[in-house]
Amino acid sequence: MARVSLNPRRSPFLRVTEWYAKRTYGKVPDPVRALGHNPRVLRADLRFELAVGKWNTLDPDLKALAVMASAASIGCSWCMDFGYWANRQRGMDARKVHDVPAWRESDAYTPLERDVMHFAEAVTANPPEIDDEVAQRLVTTLGEAAFVELTAMVAVENLRSRMNTALGLTSQGFKDHCEVPARGQAKASATAE
Structure with missing residues (x-):
């Protein structure tokens, strides 16, 4: 509440x-x-x-995964709900968005995406627990400008998630309004009406 x-x-x-x-x-x-x-x-x-x-240096999907990994790490249900909706609205793969809280167990992610989420969680930890090897791989792969943006996005999500959690804001039902019906389901429900 x-x-x-x-x-x-x-x-x-x-x-x-x-x-x-x-x-x-x-x-x-x-x-x-x-x-x-x-x-x-x-x-x-x-x-x-x-x-x-x-900000547009970092790939939008990598940015989304970093933001959601940070929100999941903090436990901000409002941020996860809105993030799922926003990223599905822009066409991001539903499984990738859905599996973020359990990304280590999911086979949905590339090595780069795993590094991004690992880094996001490390920056979010209190105190931060940055793995220099992962950070260096990200700098090498993304470039310095995108790495700076990645780091800033994680910090921004920490602000959002911590503020929303402290204010007691929880899931608002955005996710419930974004599921794309499977092929044929839309026709079936339209016929049923």
Whole structure:
């Protein structure tokens, strides 16, 4: 249960933010409502997220795996729920997104993807437990600019996941609205209606 109400005073800024969020995500994400209690924090967070969204050196799938591995390591169910939905919306393989919490046991990942998730978990550990060998492989394979972006994305997800967890935000049901029906299922359910 959220530790703050999800019904802040609806200022004009919050109303515009909610309108945009509904249009973009189909509903208002709980972090927006929680941060709405402090408009300066909400504004800063939105500006920051817009800037982060423009980072484009790292492959989007690698970025997603790093973010979700970090969120899973922290235990942020809200972040995992939203991450699953967002990455399925952009077409990422469902198995890769689904298996992140158990990536070590899954055969869905390449060696590079495994290194990315290993690194994300290591950076998220408290204190961080960076394996120099893994970090060097990532620098060599990705290049320094993408490695810096990878490191920054893990740090950003630590901010998100730790804030959402501290605020008591849990899964909001995004994942429930993104499953792509198997071939033939869509026709069958349309016929049944």
